[in-house]
Amino acid sequence: MSENRPWVEKYRPRRLDDVVNQKGIIKRLKQFIKDESMPHLIFAGPAGTGKTTSALAMVRELYGRKMAVNTTYLELNASDARGIGVVRTYIKDFAKAKPPTDISFKILIFSGSVLYSISNILSSDRNSAYLLRTSNSF
Numbered sequence: 388m389s390e391n392r393p394w395v396e397k398y399r400p401r402r403l404d405d406v407v408n409q410k411g412i413i414k415r416l417k418q419f420i421k422d423e424s425m426p427h428l429i430f431a432g433p434a435g436t437g438k439t440t441s442a443l444a445m446v447r448e449l450y451g452r453k454m455a456v457n458t459t460y461l462e463l464n465a466s467d468a469r470g471i472g473v474v475r476t477y478i479k480d481f482a483k484a485k486p487p488t489d490i491s492f493k494i495l496i497f498s499g500s501v502l503y504s505i506s507n508i509l510s511s512d513r514n515s516a517y518l519l520r521t522s523n524s525f
Contacts, residue, residue: 402444402447403417403420403444403445406440406441408437409441412441416441417448419445420448425449425494428442438498439496443462445494446459446460450490460496461496462496463496463498478495481493
């Protein structure tokens with residue numbers, strides 16, 4: 388079974404209603420789910436405040452049983468962001484695939500310091516243009 392999971396994963400809230408101390412944010416996320424309209428979001432705050440947990444719970448409630456990593460959502464953390472190859476493989480492949488549900492978008496979650504890592508990678512104009520082309524093409 389799933390008993391071999393780390394404690395933090397085993398007891399991570401699975402639904403938005405289970406996330407504590409974020410009432411206003413959770414209310415807004417639920418509205419996005421209800422409307423099936425997802426703007427670009429940045430969750431910022433100290434470690435342990437529920438940013439990734441809220442994002443994953445939102446994905447779970449949005450896609451339900453059809454939730455599937457690399458299909459409906461992709462989560463990248465700092466250990467994944469090792470070079471521009473991440474942009475060219477993970478993100479591009481994810482962007483190219485059509486969502487397998489009636490919801491017309493997919494969700495990309497950058498956790499930890501991955502945004503800092505990617506911003507360092509994309510510091511050249513060429514790499515920034517590549518990411519922009521990728522995101523606009525698919």
